[in-house]
Amino acid sequence: MAADQMNYDLAGGELRELTIVFADIRGFTRIAETMKPNELREYLNEFLTGMTEIVHRHGGTVDKYIGDAVMAFWGAPIADRDHADHAVAAAIEMQKAAAEMSYRFTVRGMPALSIGIGINTGEVTVGDMGSKLRRSYTVIGDAVNLAARLEALTKRHGVPVLVGSTTAARCILRRFESMGTVTVDGRHGEIEMFVPREFADKVRRPETTAVEAGERNEIQSARV
Numbered sequence: 001m002a003a004d005q006m007n008y009d010l011a012g013g014e015l016r017e018l019t020i021v022f023a024d025i026r027g028f029t030r031i032a033e034t035m036k037p038n039e040l041r042e043y044l045n046e047f048l049t050g051m052t053e054i055v056h057r058h059g060g061t062v063d064k065y066i067g068d069a070v071m072a073f074w075g076a077p078i079a080d081r082d083h084a085d086h087a088v089a090a091a092i093e094m095q096k097a098a099a100e101m102s103y104r105f106t107v108r109g110m111p112a113l114s115i116g117i118g119i120n121t122g123e124v125t126v127g128d129m130g131s132k133l134r135r136s137y138t139v140i141g142d143a144v145n146l147a148a149r150l151e152a153l154t155k156r157h158g159v160p161v162l163v164g165s166t167t168a169a170r171c172i173l174r175r176f177e178s179m180g181t182v183t184v185d186g187r188h189g190e191i192e193m194f195v196p197r198e199f200a201d202k203v204r205r206p207e208t209t210a211v212e213a214g215e216r217n218e219i220q221s222a223r224v
Contacts, residue, residue, distance in 0.1 A: 013127030013140075018075040019087040019119060019167055020144050021060070022151040023051055023094055026114045028068040034111060043110055044068060050097050058090035063138050069151075073139050076126045084121050084170035088163065091117045092198055095160045118151025120144075120164035142187075149184045150193060159195045168194040 025031070025047065032040055048065055055062050055072045059080060063071040072090075074083035094117060102113035122143025128135045143166075150162040157179060168176045176194035183190050 013125040013129060015123055016076055016126050017083075017121065017123050018073045018126060018139060018143070019083045019121040019170070020071070020073045020124070020139065020147040021055075021087050021091060022069060022071055022118045022148050023091070023115055024069040024117075024151050026116055026155060031111045039110065043105065046105075047098075047101065047113065050101055051094055054090050054093050054097060058086045058093070060087065060090055061137075064136070071144075071148075073124075073126075076139070077137070082172070084167045085173045087119055087121075088161075088167065088171055088174050088196060091119055091161050092196060095199075115160070116151050116154030117161045118147045118149065118154065118163075119161065119167050120147035120150055121167040121170050122146070122164075145186070146184065146191065153182065153184075153193065157193075157195075160199050161196055163194045163196065165192045165194065 031043070035043065047068070048070060051070045052062050055070070058074075059078070060072045060074045061076065063073055065071075072087075074080055074087045074090075080086060094115065098113055098115045106112050120143050122141065124139045124141035124143050126139045127137065129138050129140065130136055143164075146164055150164060154160065154162050159179070162179065163176060175197045177197060177200045179193045179195055181190035181192050
């Protein structure tokens with residue numbers, strides 16, 4: 001084994017504030033079950049190519065593909081003081097491109113395409129990380145995890161894009177509407193999430209649970 005592999009420093013990253021984006025195909029497991037392997041490969045490659053082109057067009061860096069998801073970030077390796085605005089602009093274009101792609105897919109007899117996007121800004125470690133045998137330029141940190149959680153919440157709340165509070169605060173060119181607070185797995189306390197104003201009309205509040213309905217009835221009965 002080469003000496004440089006033996007001496008590789010796994011901690012060689014730097015702390016920077018970045019904006020992270022996760023874009024994921026909704027219902028991909030169901031889609032995969034209905035398609036032949038070669039058709040699925042074509043479907044996925046077209047999606048990943050389109051999303052990657054948009055990330056690059058807005059000055060972002062594609063971190064990795066995670067199955068049917070794209071993870072990207074803004075603000076490194078080239079510094080970008082407007083990384084939040086650029087990431088949100090990319091997400092809006094991603095949704096437009098996904099709608100156009102969906103139309104092309106259905107014309108060819110393939111399943112329609114729908115995606116959810118989560119965006120978050122925060123301090124992360126960025127740099128070459130991995131093992132002594134394989135490494136990549138990537139980001140790690142709580143801000144990354146929260147971006148992934150926001151993406152997962154887009155389906156529950158019926159919106160194409162959800163944005164963390166720091167991202168909303170950093171943006172100069174975009175306006176947002178609050179979706180209120182929510183408890184996220186693995187975190188203490190609640191976080192506030194926002195939707196870009198371009199998608200505010202698509203908000204669908206979560207369905208009331210049986211427990212919530214019962215509590216509401218008890219409160220109403222007590223007031224009578």
